[in-house]
Amino acid sequence: MKKLIASCFAALCLVGGASANTGGPAWDKFPAEKVKDxxxxQHGAKLFVNYCLNCHGASFMRYNRLHDIGLTDAQIKGNLMFASEKVGDLMKVAIDPKDAKAWFGANPPDLSVIARSRAGAQGSGADYLYTYLRSFYRDDTRPTGWNNVVFPSVGMPHVLWELQGEQTAHIAQGENGVQHVTLVAPATPGTMSAQEYDDAVADLVAYLQWMGEPAQLQRKQLGIWVLGFLAVLMFLAWRLNSAYWKDVK
Structure with a gap:
């Protein structure tokens, strides 16, 4: 439990530390129906393993939990396992924490519950991640060559740039020294169109949200059945009470 709390705190501080829950650019709305798709x-899991799991771990998630989204052991082993040998292993990262700190300035946080930790006044954690992953732009003043509108001076490079292309930004100086950053469409196109990239990011964020609570869909469905049962039980109790007391003067 202590390890889980520490991981949540690290994820909150590193990924969202430079962007408060209030103020800053508005977050785009994540297409929530993706979590049911x-x-x-499955596509989000593939993107996560190929682009995120190199630096970020998901140390509270096991590969075999992907059975819940329709993947078999053979599919998991053949397409999604590059750093482990057993399907029952946790999704841990191989990068050395000391190297990560030297390269990025801080150890990349665990992403097991990142979608749940970033909820704020502007929207859900999924809204934040959906906006964040689409808001990188080229900035030669940064050590990685990248910056982010949602998370200024971010230490993370844009790992999906080959898919999106290289966005640039127009920066205007506002009142009180506040900078206003406007993204410019990629001068160097990626392998995906803008819509395809948005869909891919939505799939990735859907997986991150699902990973934070794999049983969330079953929990919501069960909740509906429980409320229905309680409603029927209340009706029967009311009728029983009426029948019991009807002859009492």
């Missing part, structure tokens, strides 16, 4: 979750 098995194909989207």
């Amino acid at each position: 098995v194909a989207a979750l």
Whole structure:
């Protein structure tokens, strides 16, 4: 439990530390229906393993939990396992924490519950991640060559740039020294169109949200059945009470 709390705190501080829950650019709305789409979750899992798991771990998630989104052991082993040998292993990262700190300035946080830790006044954690992953732009003043509108002076490079292309930004100086950053469409196009990239990011964020609570869909469905049962039980109790007391003067 202490390890989980520490991981949540690290994720909150590193990924969102430079962007407060209030103020700053508005967050785009994440298409929430993606979390119910098995194909989207499977694609998101593929993107997560290929682009995120190199630096970020998901040390509270096991590969075999991907059975819940329709993947078999053979599919998991053949397409999603590069750093482990057993399907029951945790999704841990191989990068050395000391090297990570030297390269990025801080050890990349665990992403097991990142979508749940970033909820704020502007929207859900999924809204934040959906906006964040689409807001990188080229900035030669940064050590990695990248910056982010949602998270200024971010230490993370844009790992999905080959898919999106290289966005640039127009920076205007506002009142009280506040900078206003406006993204400019990629001068160097990526392998995906703008819509394809938005869909891919939505799939990735859907997987991150699902990973934070794999049983969330079952929990919501069960909740509906429980409320329905309680409603029927209340009706029967009311009728029983009426029948019991009807002859009492």
